[in-house]
Amino acid sequence: MLITVVDVTFVLAGLTFVTIGLVRRKSAPEPEPALPLTWAELSLGGAALVAAGIGPNILVVALTPGMPEMPALGKYALLPSLALLGLAWVAAAIAGLRRLTNRIWVGIYAGAAATAVLDVVRLTGFSLGFMPGNMPRMFGVLLFDQMAVGPSTISDIIGYLYHYWVGACFGLTYTLMVGWTRWWGALIWGVLIELGMMVTPPMVIAMDTGYFGLKQGPGILIVSLTAHVAYGVIMGLLIQRYVRSRGHLPGLVWQLLWGSARHSVLSSRSGKVNTQSEI
Amino acid sequence: MRIMSYIAVGALVGAIVVGTVSIAARAARAQTSDGNRVDVVSSKRFDATVKALTTALKREGMMVVATIDHQNMLSMVGASIKGSKTIEFGKPDMGKMLLPMAPEVGLEMPGKIYVWERGDGKTIVSYRKVAPLYASYGDKKIAQAGMMMDMMTSKLAEAAAKR
Structure with missing residues (x-):
């Protein structure tokens, strides 16, 4: 069977989360203005960003010739990245960094839920023969290193969890970077x-589709682009509703560094004035 | 004299009938499509044939080294094919005996049997005779091992295919 029960279950679960998110807040509230960044928030946000970068990239690394395989990367990179993200999240919550905790949960939620919408387009394209493979099933097989026997229910579930986690990582990267x-x-x-x-x-x-999938005709590009557009739109609608504050990371970092530099210049100047007045 | 000739004709007809039936039965079980390939038509369905094969392998003290499920594997890339599995098997003792002597024989190991469903719904157990390959290494012991391997594979295929 080309479309499995696991495919359908994950898509339905994701769509339920999307619906709940959109129904709960029918319109997007006005965002709060950007507050200055602190060094603690920058450090914990940086750790979360590193964790978010690892999820999708282990696949790229694993399928690059000469690089370690997925089982090893799953064990030694993916699992530690989950622990790192968990720690950053808990530390941010303890330190009362509301903006960071909000961006972490919304990024994960919006990214993972929107993946279900991507999957509706992707699975439709796959059933019609436009896509080269059912990628989450392949992820499971790669993670379990069971290419010879092919997918099983467990490998499908793990593959889908990884697939949705990759979607969540992209959402997380976006909310952490852009707000x-x-x-x-x-x-x-x-x-x-x-x-x-x-x-x-x-x-x-790995899928031998060539650049932009054009080696196998325009079908892959059309389906994949439509799927990612749908993913982006739904993720955007959720982010607009649930991320609380404005402020993109580069701007906030610039403000923080500029503010620190100004502060140190001002304090050194006032130090000189004090020294002169003492003399 | 007349009775003797009746008996002789009867025996001849009987022999022809028995021979024809036997040849026909053999043809159903084993057809050599090319020089080395042997196809045995199974009397069982696909899954039952695979199960019978793995059971026979264990009974003969063989180890299943790998099972390649082509049908399941290809379902990931959208191909819907009939049952087809390759079972790779071997006996560690054989490798232990041959590889230190001639490491290049590893190219022919382990043995493999391919079970697949034909267009007419019949399950086929296929394998290739490896004796010529083993003999090509120019060593008597290796050649003997190849012949033993062929005998074993034939026995396994028959066990998998029989009712």
Whole structure:
């Protein structure tokens, strides 16, 4: 059977979360203004960002010739990254960093839930023969190193969990980097993810689709682009509703560094004035 | 004299009938499509044939080294094919005996049997005779091992295919 019970279950669960999110907040509230970044928030946000980067990239690494395989990367990179993210989240909650904790949960939630919408398009394309494979099932087989026997229910579940985690990581990266945006901000992010996917080893080499999938006709690009656009739009709608504050990371970091530099210049100047007055 | 000729004709007809039936039965069980390939038509369904094969392997003291489930594997890439599994098997003792002597024989190991469903719904147990390959190494012991391997594979295929 091309579409399995696990496929359908994950999609239905994800769509339920999307519906709940959109129904609970029918319109997006006005975001709070960007508050200054602290060094603690920057450090914990940086740790969460590293963790979010590991999830999707282990697949790219595993399917790059000469690199370690998925079982090893899953054990020694993916699991530690989950622990790192958990620690950063708990530390942020204890330190009362509301903005960071909000961005972490919304990023994970919006990214994972929107993956279900991506899957509706992806699975439809796969059933019609446009896609080269059912990727989450392949992820499971790769993680369990059981290519010879093919997928099992357990490998399908683990593959789907990984697939949704990758979606969550992209959502997390977006909310940590950009914060609150209108829905179309995440749409641009979805298109960028699509572009990245279409030129990296998992698709180009492992699935032998060539750059932008064009080696096997335009079907892959059309289905995949539509899926990522749908992912971006839904993720954007959820982010617009649930991320509380404005403020993108580069701007906040710049403000923090500039503020620290100004503070140190001012304090050294006042120090000189004090010394002169003492003399 | 007349009675003797009746007996002789009867025996001849009987022999022809028995021979024909035997040849026909053999043809159903083993057809050599090319020089070395042997196809044995199973009297069982696909899953039952695979099960019978793995049971026979264990009974003969063989180890299943790997099972390649082509049908399940290809379902991930959207291909819907009939049952087809490759069972790779071997006996560690054989490797222990041959590989220190001639490491290059590892190319022919382990043995494999392919079970697949034909278009007409019949399950086929296929394998290739490896004796010529083993003999090509120019060593008597290795050649003997190849012949033993063929005998064993034939026995396994028959066990998997029989009712």
